[in-house]
Amino acid sequence: DTGAMYRAMTWWMLRHGVDVHDAAAVADRCGEPRIESGLDPLGPTISVDGEDVAVAIRQPEVNAAVSPVSAVPEVRARLVAMQRAAIEEALSGVGIVVEGRDIGSTVWPDALVKVHLSADASARATRRAAEEGGSDVAATEQSLRARDAIDSGRAVSPLVVAPGAVHIDTTAYSLDEVIDRVV
Structure with a gap:
């Protein structure tokens, strides 16, 4: 992580x-x-x-x-x-399995397997709020959107889908369903 x-x-x-x-x-x-x-x-x-x-x-x-x-x-x-x-x-x-926003694009671009997981901000906010014990979903979504904008626009190692990565939109999937698709 x-x-x-x-x-x-x-x-x-x-x-x-x-x-x-x-x-x-x-x-x-x-x-x-x-x-x-x-x-x-x-x-x-x-x-x-x-x-x-x-x-x-x-x-x-x-x-x-x-x-x-x-x-x-x-x-x-x-x-x-x-x-x-x-x-x-x-x-x-x-x-090793390494999880992070720029692993396949910057940290280890020669990784044998690259998976890019995404989900819309609303789904991610709902998941994060549940993890945090019921935090404010709207505020969490606003925070996630702001973070995405900063991470996508930064000069060094911006958030991008790494070349050769398999992209999976996890918006509609449970954790177990995501694991099934990755594995």
Whole structure:
């Protein structure tokens, strides 16, 4: 879950009082946090400076700030390098499934299998609200649309369907149905 790495970086910036809308300030400090992403699919973990942040990075304040932080080229360079290192290490063993918005287009464009999952913003907002225990669907949808616009328009590694990726629109599917189509 590479998105968790960007969320962890964002969480650290917020915790340390960095103005997440000041790209230069974010760039200056992005080398400081020690972010570790566990690779066990049965027990995924994410920590910053040794602190488990799996719950903290899913909070509304992080949701609201992750896009501007993730658009900073220095942040992307650091985290993409970490992601590539993890993939290279996993490929020497049993392999890896990597989930993220730019894996097939930027992080690992030579991946053997690339699947691009999409859904309309309304469906994604309903799913996210259910995951978050009933958060405001309309506000969640507005936030998702804003994030999509930022991610699609950023100069470095914009959100695109990777060449060679199989595209699946999951709007009308349950999780089990999506898994069936992917597998």
